Amino acid sequence: VWLGAGAADFPFILEGTKLVHAELLRRGLSRELTIMDGDHSWPLWQKMIDPALQWLDRHISPDCPNR
DSSP, X not given: OEEEEETTSOHHHHHHHHHHXXXXXXXXXXXXXXXXXSOXXXXXXXXXXXXXXXXXXXXXXXTXXXX
C-alpha cells in the first residue's frame, strides 16, 4: 500500500494516514508512507503522482495483463 499526505494537510488526514501506516507496519504488510510539503490541494497531488506510480510499477506483477 502506498500512502501519501501533506505536512500541512488537514490534521485528521495526516494523522489518519500515519495511523494506517502504523497498523500496516504492525501487521507486517508492504507499505510506503510519503509526507511532502503542502496541503490537501492539487499542487500536492501533482507532486505525489510520480512517486505513487513508481511504487505501483515496482509492485505490479509482470504477468498482469494490463501492465
